[in-house]
Amino acid sequence: MSIHQGNPRIDALVLYKSRPARVSALDDKIELELEGGQTKRVRLKDVVLLHPGPLRRLADLTAGLDRLAGQSGSFEEAWELLDGESTTVTELAELLYGESSPEAVWASWQLVMEGPLFEGEPEAIRPRAAExxxxxxxxxxxxxxxxxxxxxxxxxxxxxxxxxxxxxxxxxxxxxxxxxxxxxxxxxxxxxxxxxxxxxxxxxxxxxxPAEHNPYPKRFGVALAAPALPVPELAEEPRLDLTALPAYAIDDAGNQDPDDAISLDGDRVWVHVADVAALVTPGSELDLEARARGATLYLPEGAITMLPEAATAALGMGLKEISPALSFGFRCDEQGELHDIDVRPSWVRVERLSYGETEQRLSEEPFASLSRLVERFRARRAANQAARIDLPEVNLRLSDGQVIIEPMVRLAARELVTDAMLMAGEATARLCQEREIAIPFAVQPPPERIEQPESLSGMHAYRRFFKPSRTTVEPGAHFGLGLPLYTRTTSPLRRYADLLVHQQLRAHLRGEPPLDASDLATRASQAEVAGAAVRKTERLSNQHWKLVYLRAHPGWRGRGVVVAREERRTVVLIPELALETRLRAKQELQLDAELDLLLTSVDLPELEGRFRLVDG
Known part of the structure; x- marks a missing residue:
């Protein structure tokens, strides 16, 4: 404060840093008695005179306040009486207590400081406005x-x-x-x-x-509902009629978005893919939404589609009697090389099969002939040192609130479909390169050393040598697939990069200019960022639900395989859960040794399940 009521004298009541003090001595400075019995020497400008005194002891203020308790008039009445006029702390004490003793002045000033009725300095106290x-x-x-x-x-x-x-x-x-x-x-x-x-x-x-709450979709900012956008009708246009040719959409049982099917016409393979680009044109609302999502999100709780569900209903292979497709045709020679490549908008009649059903029909036509053609292609990839990593996988889903984990059985039917889709990808990449159509190629450089591991530990280690696959407009080899050129093209309903390839092909087939490489790279990059969030969400969500499953099965016991040794811990893979864990074993465990494991605890927030070895 900077207002002084003259010079204080000994035994005067002053304010020092908003608290009461008694002047106990005067010379070139002022000596103060503070609360608690302490003393301090300060300058004149550091204090504000509140009452000239005499106040013999600062402790008398407390006794005086006890005496005044219950004797004061209404603070509100004093505010009303002043009616906006300024006053001093001494006059306010007279109004409130009928006296202007040090105790009454200090009590009045405390009320002013506590507010909210008054404001100002001891010599200029103003009633505040009612509002x-x-x-x-x-x-x-x-x-x-x-x-x-x-x-x-x-x-x-x-x-x-x-x-x-x-x-x-x-x-x-x-x-x-x-x-x-x-x-x-x-x-x-x-x-x-x-x-x-x-x-x-x-x-x-x-x-x-609840324990089962999955936080990862929100953590990575992925969309949590299908797009609520209208889907246009399919436009009239010339299409190759392939409805007389048997076509098969082969998927896991229960698949809801079949986007590819296979046919064999003599020695010509056709891979029919949902003709998404016929409805989703570049720059449209549907296109922008799909690009922002990057891919369909597959969670054990259910799928959140990249496109509206109506798009799947209209375009999914075999969901209607006749399906519109973009069909990729090619032949595969004795050396496994693809030639006579063609791409056509088409009509197809598709039968839906599960992998298990197809497995039972592999000796029948056209599956037996398809298998022979695919084997040529697979042999060429193997000769190019394609990596074959068969680590355990599982199908994970929720059913009536229960976590269901089913090991994925290695079926020849699944490998048949996988290689047929790779064939379509290589054929598309070659066609686009020949016709100078910009597309996102999938490329992967070779690892520092090349192996063909057969054991679980060998495959686990080899996978870590791999450099990540990347999307680029510059063509290049994909080491892991053993292909000199490759693009993803068979899943446009659920992956934006595939849709981008279809849009480029569709423009070319209509005689229109496709996107240039720069524009294409920008769109592919945007979708890749979104797709990375989708993949991370899926990976951590699957880990979460595996641990929810274990939490619901205390005392779970099962088999594990040693796949790596670290400095203080052993990495163990549990095949039936496709789950990695780390053990602290007393003795060194051999790679690929099988172990009996007992679940000891589950930490969902840390995404960790802990196990111990079971003797015998």
Whole structure:
């Protein structure tokens, strides 16, 4: 403060840093008696005279305040009497207590400081405007309510008894789990580390989330519902009629988006693919939405499609009696080389089969002939040192709230379809290169050393040598597939890169200019970023649900295979779950040794299941 009521004398009551003090001595400085019996020497400008005294002891103020308690007039009445006129702290004391003693002056000044009726300095106290007072009171009351609500919330958290409205307050912890925030008042209060996994564990512990809650789709910002966009009607155009040729869409049982089928016409293979580009044109709303999503998201909870479900219903292979397709035809010679490549918009009549059903018919036509043709192609890839990594895989789904895990059986039918799709990809890449159509090629450089491992540990190790596959407008070999040229083209319903290839081919077939390489690269890159988020969401979600399954089966026992040794731990693969874990074994375990394992604990937030060896 900077207002001085003259020079204070000994035993005067002054303000020092907003607190009361008594002047105990005077010379070139002022010596003060402070609360608690301390003394301090200060300059004149550091104090404000509140009452000339005499105040013999600062402790007398407390006794005086006790005497005045219950004797004061109404603070509100004093505010009304002043009617906007300024006053001094001494005059205010007279109004309130009928006296102007040091005790009354200090009590009055305390009331001024506490507000909200007055403001100013001891020699110039002003009544505040009614609307300002009302606003401040409302703010104080709101603050008091908020503090009480916070205290009640903390108490409920401690008791693990939450109310529905607590969910809104816990959104800040959710945002930390979803990596949308780095700080949480709630976690700080409960001394919980501000980390996604710790926040996740907190929400489970207090009962806000059930154990099975999957946070990963929201963490990576993927779309959680199918696009709500209209799908246009299929335009009239010339199409090759292949309806007389038997065509087969072969998928896992229960597949909902069949986007490819196979036919054999003499020695000519046809791979029919859903003609998505006939409905989804470059730059359209559907195209932009698909590009932003990158790919269909496949979760055990269900699929969130890249395109509206109506697009699948209209274009899926075999979902109608006659399906529109973009058909890729080619022949495969004795050396496994593809030639006589053709691409046509077509009509096809498709029969849907599961891999299991097809497996039973491999000795029948056309599957027996298709298998022989595909074997030539597969042999060429093997001669090019294509990697064959057969690590365990599982089908993972939810059924009536239960996690179902089914090991994926290695079937010849599945390999037949896989190689047929690779054939279509190589054929498309070659055709586009020959006709100078820009497309996103899938390329992969070779690893530092090339192997053909046969054991689980060898395949596990070899996979780690691989350099990632990448999408580029520059053609190049794909080492892992053993192909000199390749593009993904058989899944345009569920992968934007494939749709982009179809759009380029469709433009070329109509005699229109396709996108140039630069524009194509930009669109492919945008979709790749989105697709990476989809793949990461799928990977961590599958890990999450495997651990939910184990949590529901305490004491689970099963077999594991040693696939790697680290400095202090052993990496073990559990084939029936396609799950990796790490053990701390007392003795060194041999690679590919089979172990009996017992589940000891599950940590869902840390995505970790812990096991121990079972003797015997």
């Amino acid at each position: 300002v007072i009302a606003q401040e009171r409302e703010q104080r009351e709101a603050k008091a309510r908020a503090e009480q609500e916070w205290a009640d919330f903390v108490a409920r958290i401690e008791k693990r008894v939450l109310l529905p409205e607590d969910g809104e307050r816990l959104r800040e912890v959710e945002r930390m789990v979803y990596q949308q925030s780095e700080h949480s008042r709630i976690l700080k209060h409960f001394d919980v580390a501000e980390q996604p996994a710790k926040a996740h564990a907190f929400l489970l512990r207090v009962g806000h989330w």
